[in-house]
Amino acid sequence: MTPVGRFELNWPGDALFGAGRVDGLGTLLAGRGQTRALIVTDPGLREAGVLARVEAALQAGGVAFDSYDQVSPNPTTANVRATREIWETGGFDALIALGGGSSIDTAKGAMAEILTGKEAIACFGQNVDRSDRPLPPFYAIPTTSGTGSESSLGAVLKSPERKFVIRGALLQPRTVIMDPELTLSLPPGMTAATGFDAFCHAIGAYTNTSINPVADELALAAIRLALEHLPVAVDHGDDLEARSGLMQASYLGGVCIGQKGVDGIHGLCTPVESLIPAVHGQVLGTLLPYVLRYNFETQAKRYAEISKRLGLDGNPVEAIFDAATGLAALTGCPARLGDYGITQGDIPRLTEMALLSQATQRNGREMPAENITKLYETMI
Numbered sequence: 001m002t003p004v005g006r007f008e009l010n011w012p013g014d015a016l017f018g019a020g021r022v023d024g025l026g027t028l029l030a031g032r033g034q035t036r037a038l039i040v041t042d043p044g045l046r047e048a049g050v051l052a053r054v055e056a057a058l059q060a061g062g063v064a065f066d067s068y069d070q071v072s073p074n075p076t077t078a079n080v081r082a083t084r085e086i087w088e089t090g091g092f093d094a095l096i097a098l099g100g101g102s103s104i105d106t107a108k109g110a111m112a113e114i115l116t117g118k119e120a121i122a123c124f125g126q127n128v129d130r131s132d133r134p135l136p137p138f139y140a141i142p143t144t145s146g147t148g149s150e151s152s153l154g155a156v157l158k159s160p161e162r163k164f165v166i167r168g169a170l171l172q173p174r175t176v177i178m179d180p181e182l183t184l185s186l187p188p189g190m191t192a193a194t195g196f197d198a199f200c201h202a203i204g205a206y207t208n209t210s211i212n213p214v215a216d217e218l219a220l221a222a223i224r225l226a227l228e229h230l231p232v233a234v235d236h237g238d239d240l241e242a243r244s245g246l247m248q249a250s251y252l253g254g255v256c257i258g259q260k261g262v263d264g265i266h267g268l269c270t271p272v273e274s275l276i277p278a279v280h281g282q283v284l285g286t287l288l289p290y291v292l293r294y295n296f297e298t299q300a301k302r303y304a305e306i307s308k309r310l311g312l313d314g315n316p317v318e319a320i321f322d323a324a325t326g327l328a329a330l331t332g333c334p335a336r337l338g339d340y341g342i343t344q345g346d347i348p349r350l351t352e353m354a355l356l357s358q359a360t361q362r363n364g365r366e367m368p369a370e371n372i373t374k375l376y377e378t379m380i
């Protein structure tokens with residue numbers, strides 16, 4: 001059945017993919033007339049020498065630079081403010097986010113502040129899609145494969161009080177440089193957790209209630225890439241082909257969530273992460289089997305389609321379930337939320353937060369409060 005409805009397509013900007021691609025960064029910027037770049041990154045990438053490689057690439061193109069390298073693993077409004085302040089005083093003409101989702105999200109937060117003149121948290125619940133101010137050329141160079149932040153419209157930030165999401169077409173990096181060499185040294189645990197995130201973006205986008213046939217095809221491609229390459233990348237981190245496939249899965253997953261959003265797997269995950277410090281990909285892994293079973297009651301056909309399109313063997317509903325839970329297992333996630341320290345007493349708050357999430361509201365099967373509560377109860 002062809003779904004009816006309305007959709008819009010916000011095609012992302014330039015994407016340059018390939019091993020060694022990052023070394024051409026300076027030439028690229030210089031060719032665009034950009035002369036002074038601000039790099040946003042984290043201390044780990046400075047230590048690992050990745051920042052030095054990017055700096056050398058800029059130097060080779062005659063592009064001057066400065067860097068802010070204090071991004072936290074869960075990027076904060078303080079990270080955003082610091083980036084924006086350096087940007088405003090440094091005379092820069094290009095903003096480069098180098099890192100995983102946290103560096104890219106910090107740069108997106110800074111973009112939101114630069115373009116709106118407001119603090120990032122004031123952009124929560126708004127769509128940052130227009131501005132009278134000049135748009136800084138915004139580059140993303142991902143060093144992990146999974147969050148999709150390099151190609152999505154949103155960013156997850158943390159104020160002293162809570163985690164919040166900002167969104168908008170103007171926050172999307174306009175140029176993404178994907179160099180799989182930068183991910184070769186990611187340890188297996190992080191590879192699994194971030195790669196599984198990409199898979200969840202794609203399966204969530206494919207099965208939720210938003211309509212977008214183009215994003216559906218990209219989601220299928222991302223699911224296929226994640227299924228094929230994630231297990232290899234976890235076992236053989238230096239396999240450039242697997243790293244390449246995973247990087248593409250992450251990018252395509254990010255494009256999909258920009259067009260369609262995600263589903264209840266993410267919708268129920270964010271509240272848990274607000275209560276306890278946990279690895280995003282692992283919490284997703286814990287939740288996924290429960291949410292899939294819940295969704296199968298009314299949406300089994302949609303999931304079966306994935307198996308059929310991907311040529312998975314066996315009963316199509318069980319085949320995608322097995323494939324998905326197989327990937328989840330790679331993250332080493334606990335089987336239950338209780339293992340993270342979540343208790344029965346947390347459920348009313350979790351339910352309340354989950355109900356507010358667009359991801360929950362778009363889930364393939366409706367998620368009223370009583371069903372969310374029941375789901376959390378079975379997961380404990």
Ligand SMILES: [Fe+2]
Pocket residue numbers: 147197201266280
């Ligand atoms: Fe995610």
